[in-house]
Amino acid sequence: MRDDDDQPWRPAAPARASAVWEGAPARSDGGPRAADVDDAGDLAPAAPDPAVSTAGPLRPPGRASSALTGVARAAAARSRRLTPTRRVAGLIGATALVAALVAVGGVAAGPEYAPVARASFEVDDLRTAPTTTAWSTDLRSVLAPGAEADCVGFDGSTRLGDDDVLVTTSAQGYVPDSGCEDAPGRLARLDARTGEVLWVADVAEAVGIDAIGLQVSVDPATGDALVAVQSIVGSGLARLDTETGEVQEVLRGPPDDGATGQVDESDGSDESDGSDVSDGSAAGGLADGSDPGYDPEGSSPSTGSSTGSVLQVEGLSTTAVVVSEQPGDRFSDEGAVVAQGGRSLYRLYRADDLSAPTWTGNAGAGLSVRLVGDLLVIDVGDEPLVVDARTGAVDPLPGGLRNVESWAASLDGVVLSGRAGGEPTMVSLDSDGALRWSARLPSTSYPSVTDSCISVTVPGGEVTCLDPRTGDELWSRTLRAPGGGDRDGDGAGGSGSGEAEQVQAYFGTATDDVLAAVVDADEQGDPSGLDRGKEVHALAALSGDERWVTELPVASYVIATSRTTGYAATFFPSGRDTPTLIAFDLSDGRTLWTIELSSGSFTSAFWGPTLVRVDPGGVVHGLTTGVELAG
Template sequence: MGSTGGDAMNRTASRATRRGAPGRRVAVAYAILAAAIAVIAVIGTALQPSYGSLPPEGGVSVLDLRSAPTPTGWSLDLGAVFAPGVPGSCLSFQSGALSPTLELVSATVPITSSTQENALCSPGTSEVEGRLAAIDPRTGHPQWLRSLGGDLNTTVSSLVWHRSAASGDIVVGVNGSRGAFLVDLDGRTGRLIDSAQVDSPDAAINFAVEGNLVLSAEPDAGGALEVYELRDARHLSKKIWSKQLTSSAQPQLLPDRLIVPLSPGTVSVDGRTGRETPWASDLTGIEGARVVDGGILGVTIPQGVGLGSFVELLDADGKSVWQVPALAVSSLESSRSCITMTSVTSKLTCIAPKTGDERWSVDFTGLTDGTPEGSTTDDIATIGPVKTGDTTLRIVTLDGATGATRATAVIPRGSDVVAESIATGFALDASTARGRSSLTAFDLSSGRTLWSISAGTIQHWGARFVEIDATGVAYELVDGRADPSHDMLGG
């Protein structure tokens, strides 16, 4: 019996050991549950979309239209603004950003082959092409209207404008019945600050603005030489500096000076006095030169057998900030986090803008794209290879810190990525058939197409998109899921 009792006790102890104590069973269960939650959390985090948190590019927080928008926001009759009494269908409208809260709009009268339509549109449109209107894209309300034809006592045939980021002014080149002019307007109020007649129509078309400086170029009759003239935007009648250069010369305009390649040497022209002084580098030895953050970026190609080329950044005085050995550079672009360099060796390299250090390099075939307005990341957008007959483009987004692919979106060929909100990219094709535009939206984290619409003329105004219909009425496009009765005007 002793033996029987002992066996019973052993079996009981064995079952207790297998089952474990009640407290231990609870602890093990909690451990398993915690591990399961951790796994789910990791998977959930990996599946969560990743969007940017940087300040929006250009200072514009673009509205996040996640469903196909409809023209149910504010509306504005542009025909009535530019040519009261003239059918809006007679006019074509162009726009550009003055600031995050002002869009500058101009109008033209396209020539048609229809005698009846020309007869309908001609009366009352003689002053249309000299008018500029600044419109608040948040409300659709015109803030000011300027008639340059009236100001200059001329019938305007064309105008070109550039904005000064330093002052907020607009410099407008005007060609008309009384000659060519440069005009400086206050971008906030439309007030005319100064104007001057220039020698040729080219000077009112071929000009650039940096800071308060205006540089114009007038080719001679043969096209081999060009006359360059430097002015202060607020004193346009006074030429600060003027010189005839070969057409191959490429002067670089900085906010306070002009860098001019001569033969031999390069000079810096003081933006206040026009005085020339020697520049520390030779601009004639730099290919693809462009202004980047107050300096000049380009590819330096030394003269001599066996000498390699460099991507080089020069400061405003012409002193080298950094240089990077480079082989067969095919493009240079500036983005938030990188100066991107592509080469014929099928590489895309990210160079740190301040130091010239190589951050990363990846295999690459295609084109780099600029940073869209509203972007909140330091990602780099690229366009994949395009073949004859392709009807779409692949937009591949690379992580600005590592070069790793973050997302791939497919958009219609002919489209440009013109804006980004925090979560959505917008690709606009304004050149589709029958005078219509297409707008496509895609998710910035996954690249998935969200929606695509075809409408009249679609334009990007500040934080919004606007459709201009065939009658010249502009409508704000708002999220299709939104209640049209709610206030879309304030943001």
């Protein structure tokens, strides 16, 4: 036993740090550090992005932080002179004081971001430019084997669950004798996190038509997909099991079981005495050649032949589909309408049953129908109607609305805008088609709809938010063009170019913030749209308070948001310029990075949560930054 074994154990004290923070190494010439000089040779602070987790040496505290440290030191010195009881009380008081200073001074406060209201719209939070390819998949070899690279395009904008997407193919640049006539109409399920193709379905072959494009919707109740297959003339429809890719049902033309009426090809020029068309229903136009309009009783078979009739998908929602049957001789081989007049039969189906329609109706060619969810709005002159796809019930469109111009889903129902009594009006219907409310609008407008706000924007910069449940105005404010005064509309604060002449609203983002843009009047004539002349404002849905503002090119739209990052894409229909993606901070609007998007055929920038790039050869790449976010 050692002599000191009976002594209390005392661990060795750790070595004292030479400094509480590591200073920057000084240059021998006394100039700034290389890390503090940007590419242009200007001094640039090396502050890390507050939303990105970083590792490295501690930095010197700022002045405010040093002041707080001084307060803490003084409190500690005083505490050592107090009794234990008073020392505990003093510690609690000092903690509260520091917390109050932080709250008031904002020393430790981080950036503020709006809550994610719609997780199904959220995409990856890419705080720095994506430089890493997480995966690559050759879609052309999988979905379009043998097709020329410039004949087929791919799009993965239909999201399925958290990570998967449905990828569609489409014919690009199709004209007769172009060599692109046989581009396939296939659908695939892709894991957007790994790039794995889970299944492929040849929908065009199942429907039996040559496809130039596909349109997809997913029924939230069953998870099945409705796929509309568009050809040069006519359409087809299929219902697929999205777990397996198996085709469940196909709708490819007039039914052969006589359950519904056939197309009446009469153009109203029948030389008979008209006794068989006294009500203008199944047999076509009236004896005087006029078009009787919509006929709700036109569900019985007509005497005309259905040979050569064409099926057209007129509207597709997640829960229903409406199709028309039209005479084939209305269309040229290139799909152009070459004959007017005559009648068409319309049929409405539930998404989970394509075997029998819930409603049919006869009408003149060119009838305007709008399908949102289970509600079909038929805009026919002075007597617009609403049809319930679940029951086939037909009722007058409530609210006195005529000339429907816009429509969108809202709170399991629909909001429509048009005119009532000659005045711009919006009506809201519940899921049964009953009127919730009706509200006058300042002018004709296309609204942006969320569960928190229906935002209406009009030329001049005015943005108004209506309560989706009552139609009451929650707030209204006028935005000014860049440099055109303050953003509250009192006219002070700058000269600029006056009020904006164009206001645009966006939807499809993960937050309920109202995103409205004002365009500088001097920039609207820029044919390229490259110059930055558009300010996008994020306004809190319930108050209208501005969260942030960012300046973007005129030819750009906000397409997605994540938890802390927003994304805008430029578009150039001429194809002469390369589209770009601009990422910006959702707390202050500052630009974070910019990259070029696919230079080939159009595709969505985000497939599910993943940013992708599709190269001209048909290989899709999933992109990432490799940077993990804090929290």
